[in-house]
Amino acid sequence: MNDNSALPDSDLVIRLRNGEEVAFKIIFDRWFKKLYYFSFRYLKSKEEAEEMVQETMLQLWVTREKLDERYPVSSYLYTIVKRLSLNRLKQIASSKSAAEHHFVNLKVTVNTTEDALSLSELKRITAEALALMPEKQQQVYRMSRNEGLSLDEIAFSLGILKNTVKKHLSEALKMIRIHFASRYYLLVVSLVSIINK
CATH class of the missing domain: 1.10.10.10 (Winged helix-like DNA-binding domain superfamily/Winged helix DNA-binding domain)
Incomplete structure (x- = not known):
């Protein structure tokens, strides 16, 4: 298939599990904006929302071998970005006690x-x-x-x-x-x- 961007998510997940960078890039391009707007609704900050999406995508890569192509990758991504965004809100509320909170959400997984x-x-x-x-x-x-x-x-x-x-x-x-x-x-x-x- 020449048009990789038209691949269904299930195929991309299989390829991603095999460590294919192209599959990761397609998923990144396909979901970045949607996840950004979703996170922005919580954080009301462009920079924070972008950061949450980047961390979500990093988690996707790190945990790619655990993915199941039978389940929508969108559910996985939205679950992660929501958790990260809510955790970030908590960190902002108690920011003085967070020494390295830029990476705290990643450490959870x-x-x-x-x-x-x-x-x-x-x-x-x-x-x-x-x-x-x-x-x-x-x-x-x-x-x-x-x-x-x-x-x-x-x-x-x-x-x-x-x-x-x-x-x-x-x-x-x-x-x-x-x-x-x-x-x-x-x-x-x-x-x-x-x-x-």
Whole structure:
């Protein structure tokens, strides 16, 4: 079939279980916007909703061998993104006590050493992306994700406008997405090699 985008979800799930990157990309492209709008209804934040969808897709990849093509992949994806979004709301409510809440939701589903290694890789890629950012972007990202501060709190702390904080955070998340995309192939290769050991 030349038009892979027309493949039914059940076929894509079978191919995804076999570690096919193309199947993952098709599912990603097919569901990203729908999941984004679903998450946005909870979080009311473009950046947060995008992050929840990215984490959902990462969980899809990490747990792909457990998927069953008899069940709609949409149900699986919506369940994950809803849980992540609700957990994120809880984290925002008690953000001061969350030291590394950017990865807390992912850790909920980590059941194996292989999954832990892939999480470690994701953290490493995020750290690499942070190192490439201007200092102010790094600072805003860490205050938001590591310290759990709101945009208003960050703006007050740094003595800058809230819109400036939003811009820095948006640019930081964009940089992480770009860096993740550039490193995605390496991540997939490392995951496949771990699983095949």
